[in-house]
Amino acid sequence: MLPVLPLFVLTVILSVVSKPVVIRDSQFNLPVVRKLNFTGESTIPELDRARSQSILKRPTRIVHGDAARAVFDVAATNEALQYVTSVGVGTPPTNYTLIVDTGSANTWLGAMKPYVRTNSSVDTGQQVSMTYPSGSFSGEEFTDRLSLGSFNVTVQGLGVASRSIGFENVDGVLGLGPANLTIGTLFPDTEATIPTVTDTGFAQGVLTAHEVSISFQPTTEEVNVNGVVTFGGNNPSRFNNPISFVPLTATSPSKDFIGINQTITYGTSGFPILANAAGIIDAGTTLLLLATDTLQRYLTVVGGSNEPDPETGFYTISPANFARLQSLFFTIGDTAYEFTANAQIWPRSLNTAIGGNPNTIYLITADLGTRSGSGLDFMNGMVWLERFYFIYDVGAGEVGFATTPFTHATTN
Structure with missing residues (x-):
């Protein structure tokens, strides 16, 4: 049931005096x-x-x-x-x-x-x-x-x-x-x-x-x-690269949560999907939610469906357009994180679990229900976190990300 609960962020001064x-x-x-x-x-x-x-x-x-x-x-x-x-x-x-x-x-x-x-x-x-x-x-x-x-x-x-x-x-x-x-x-x-x-x-x-x-x-x-x-820390065996940290966003209302600023581009040409804007990282949200106009820009460039599937509420993409689908790039701080074509679709082996057709390709992007510039332009949910390691450092008031062995997995 619940891909829907709100999260928050505590800012704490951290002093570590002993080896963990x-x-x-x-x-x-x-x-x-x-x-x-x-x-x-x-x-x-x-x-x-x-x-x-x-x-x-x-x-x-x-x-x-x-x-x-x-x-x-x-x-x-x-x-x-x-x-x-x-x-x-x-x-x-x-x-x-x-x-x-x-x-x-x-x-x-x-x-x-x-x-x-x-x-x-x-x-x-x-x-x-x-x-x-x-x-x-x-x-x-x-x-x-x-x-x-x-x-x-x-x-x-x-x-x-x-x-x-x-x-x-x-x-x-x-x-x-x-x-x-x-x-x-x-x-x-x-x-x-x-x-x-x-x-x-x-x-x-x-x-x-x-x-x-x-x-x-x-x-x-x-x-x-x-x-x-x-x-109390992180597990280095679970990620590939050093964690890159960024401060929490100062933009409301995202600043009240685990909020960050990020830019999203598509493909090798760097087609702009989302200019630098604030949103949140939320493990309690299932999908990748984008502001309405941002989502429409994405669906247009990838050739996604004009309307969500009535049975599942997911947008879909044809096999031909999926074959041409390129990566999204999420730039957070100075680091660009590649979100592959495979990461952008729902696992087809789990289509029936969402009430879908086994042969349909469902996109994991959905409508946030707001226009860009609202201060909450995206929610990077669970499907996004399945591709990157995430650490929330309350003491420093920042968050960190790193790639993992599953960033480029073709599981879906």
Whole structure:
């Protein structure tokens, strides 16, 4: 279900005083799964577009942390649309399946499996609620012990839903975005923020750095253990080149999220698709969303369909035009990242998973629903992140990217 949740960005001053300890967990300690959990009549592009509309109203705040000690790798399982993870809650822990979202900051459960209170569970006396483009929840805010593989935090803010809508086959959400996105979700303390597990782990001296990194990769299977989420640093075995960092954008509303500036060109001629503009990196969005006029420019130059397919909501491209399709180039800072022709289409082996025709070629670009120049001109979603390594350095207020062994894969 949910390719639609909002993420946020925390700015923290980082001071590392000791050599990090790297903990590489078994791939089964923290399974992260992309699931086809959307419900109702909405298509994936419609849900992604609804997510983009929720990004226009968020405040910002600076949070400071202390140095810490370790880097934790946790495995990720790809299941076609979104990632979930098994999070242990309580003492002893009960495992819950939560959607991994870098576009929101509230962590909560209770959509499916009921919350089990233990000695580490504390009711804060606060009510909590959150509305997503594809659903909502409301309930009580607790603090508790959370375990993600070998990564453990205590006194972690945790919403316990008494009511939820739009979440099926999952227990809730693990929000990894900026904590300012939680402002207004508590009552009566409406101005309070709720730290994410990354924030809490750094503040409690568990993590070496106030960072979270994502390594996804494309798949042709609905279940594939092929990714790694790293807390407290990065995993050099997952990328090819040195990471190139850029500061977060200063353009609103993208600046309230993991926002960057980028330029997009097409092909060897450098045909302009998007002039330097602001948008966000969002693992909770499935597709690559572009401003309406930018998308039309792209569809025209590649020979894509004039209208989206009525069954799936995806734009399509003919076999003849796909054979001529060239790479897109995303210039972020001083580095141009090649997004190949293969990366621009949905995996054909998964066409039926989106309700599509097995023989149709679907493009992974979709309409953001805004005009360029809005301050939110793109959302580089999960399909984009499957081709590049991504690190969000909260402490430095910047993000980094690198190519991976799957940047030029022909999986799709």
